[in-house]
Amino acid sequence: MGYLFKEGIRNMFTHGFMSFAAVCVTVACLVIIGGFSLIIYNVSLFVSDMEQQNRVLVFVDENYDSAEARSVGSQINLVENVREAVYMSREEAVERFVEQQGGGEAYDGIDPSTLRDRFIVTLEDNARMAETVEQLRKIEGVAHIADRPEIADGIITVQQVLNIVSIGIIVVLLVVSLFMISNTIKLAMYDRRDEIAIMKMIGATNRFIRFPYFVEGFLIGLISGAVAFFIEWGLYDLLATRITQTQRLQLLTIVPFEEIFMPMVVTFGAAGLFVGMFGSVMSIRKFLDV
Amino acid sequence: MIEFRNVTKVYTAGNRALEGVSLHIDDGEFVFLVGPSGSGKSTIIKLLTAELEPTSGSIQVNGYRLETIKKRQIPYMRRTVGVIFQDFRLIENKTVFENVAYGMRIVGASAKEIQARVPYVLDLVGLENRGRRLPHELSGGEQQRVAIARALVNNPAMIVADEPTGNLDPQRSYEIMMLLESINALGTTVMVVTHEQELVNRFTKRVIAISEGKVINDGMDGYYINEES
Ligand SMILES: Nc1ncnc2c1ncn2[C@@H]1O[C@H](COP(=O)(O)OP(=O)(O)OP(=O)(O)O)[C@@H](O)[C@H]1O
Numbered sequence A: 001m002g003y004l005f006k007e008g009i010r011n012m013f014t015h016g017f018m019s020f021a022a023v024c025v026t027v028a029c030l031v032i033i034g035g036f037s038l039i040i041y042n043v044s045l046f047v048s049d050m051e052q053q054n055r056v057l058v059f060v061d062e063n064y065d066s067a068e069a070r071s072v073g074s075q076i077n078l079v080e081n082v083r084e085a086v087y088m089s090r091e092e093a094v095e096r097f098v099e100q101q102g103g104g105e106a107y108d109g110i111d112p113s114t115l116r117d118r119f120i121v122t123l124e125d126n127a128r129m130a131e132t133v134e135q136l137r138k139i140e141g142v143a144h145i146a147d148r149p150e151i152a153d154g155i156i157t158v159q160q161v162l163n164i165v166s167i168g169i170i171v172v173l174l175v176v177s178l179f180m181i182s183n184t185i186k187l188a189m190y191d192r193r194d195e196i197a198i199m200k201m202i203g204a205t206n207r208f209i210r211f212p213y214f215v216e217g218f219l220i221g222l223i224s225g226a227v228a229f230f231i232e233w234g235l236y237d238l239l240a241t242r243i244t245q246t247q248r249l250q251l252l253t254i255v256p257f258e259e260i261f262m263p264m265v266v267t268f269g270a271a272g273l274f275v276g277m278f279g280s281v282m283s284i285r286k287f288l289d290v
Numbered sequence B: 001m002i003e004f005r006n007v008t009k010v011y012t013a014g015n016r017a018l019e020g021v022s023l024h025i026d027d028g029e030f031v032f033l034v035g036p037s038g039s040g041k042s043t044i045i046k047l048l049t050a051e052l053e054p055t056s057g058s059i060q061v062n063g064y065r066l067e068t069i070k071k072r073q074i075p076y077m078r079r080t081v082g083v084i085f086q087d088f089r090l091i092e093n094k095t096v097f098e099n100v101a102y103g104m105r106i107v108g109a110s111a112k113e114i115q116a117r118v119p120y121v122l123d124l125v126g127l128e129n130r131g132r133r134l135p136h137e138l139s140g141g142e143q144q145r146v147a148i149a150r151a152l153v154n155n156p157a158m159i160v161a162d163e164p165t166g167n168l169d170p171q172r173s174y175e176i177m178m179l180l181e182s183i184n185a186l187g188t189t190v191m192v193v194t195h196e197q198e199l200v201n202r203f204t205k206r207v208i209a210i211s212e213g214k215v216i217n218d219g220m221d222g223y224y225i226n227e228e229s
């Protein structure tokens, strides 16, 4: 057993060029796939962020006192497609506003009575926003509704398109990378076909022959995963700082890599190992039939 | 023990390489298998190492029935037969020692057993000082000795050699035959395929002659040439 492990490691070096090629191909594919996944992840976070900002504000008639205003809330909750309606009094609204603007004396003079009590309404399904807003408008005591349905529609379309496109790209890249990797390893196997034939001739079992290649695939996969991980990390950090620096408005927020460090380690490790070992096993089969 | 009973081999191309071959080789025998090029000698070797399946007939090798052998069992059957080829078939990037040790690794021998057995076998074939070299650093005769050592290392019941001296000069060829004879003297069955008439006639051994896929002679009377051809 120990011998077979050593043999796998040795194989990797004696067929250094092929191993190097396999590592390069695997790294390239993993980096591209990882890059896409990271972009998609960030966009989907951004989208769900937008979605939250896209809550509907339902303003209550300013002549209602706060008890009456609250009773409007129970009516809102009855409307289909309303997930939740959070009450916010005009005093709270002022406080929140001042807080968001960073406090300061400039806002001291705002009089809560100039504002309305409101409900922050989140919907189950943003696609049906227009219809739901119509129903909300019919509730007695509702003075005004602030919605931005055009943004909601836009977001939904963007997200749906993004999902389809990204799944497509990832699938295509995965197939391409498996194909490339198995071909690379097949070439390495072809290089060693005489050796395999000799092993068969002197009575080696298929399991015995396969094991070092399995170890080799395992190592190539592991190394590829590690290299791809660090490249991805570097690229991501570089891009993240660039994006944050160039846009003054900070419209896009990029998740810091540190926050997704562990999932990325696991994903790259698993992907590298899977691809390396699967590639080896897939390609060696045809050389064993001697 | 080798037993061919009425074996016919037709290649997919339609070539009838063997037609109704029957032969029996007992444990401990030394046999030359001779015949002109294309007569079917290599086909016999490939059949008895289960590299090919017979079209009809039955083959028995060291207790394994090859018409019915399971794929899984073939490696174990092959371990009872040490095979040697004209082109040596050594692993180029492994040392002589490793090439020989390889035969033991596949049966799961321990490092200790390998350290004890490989030098003994290298000594037997006269390569006691060559263990650290790579195959391409040896002469042809020496490379063939490595192949013989590898074939011997697991103490197989039988050694089968297909034109082992085809790439060697007459003196080297004779030495290899002497070596095979001494291995036979230690109890291993030896079957040597060759078409070198002079070499065969320097030994007094059983000679099986085949021509066009049929056994045409089998006896102790030296290299047999079919008068008609
Ligand atoms: N793989 C194959 N496919 C088709 N025909 C084959 C194949 N191998 C051998 N033959 C044919 O079978 C016959 C016997 O071939 P074989 O290799 O057994 O001859 P041989 O006696 O070993 O010859 P040599 O002395 O030249 O090595 C020949 O006619 C050859 O052309």
Ligand SMILES: [Mg+2]
Binding pocket: B041, B042, B043, B162
């Ligand atoms: Mg031949």
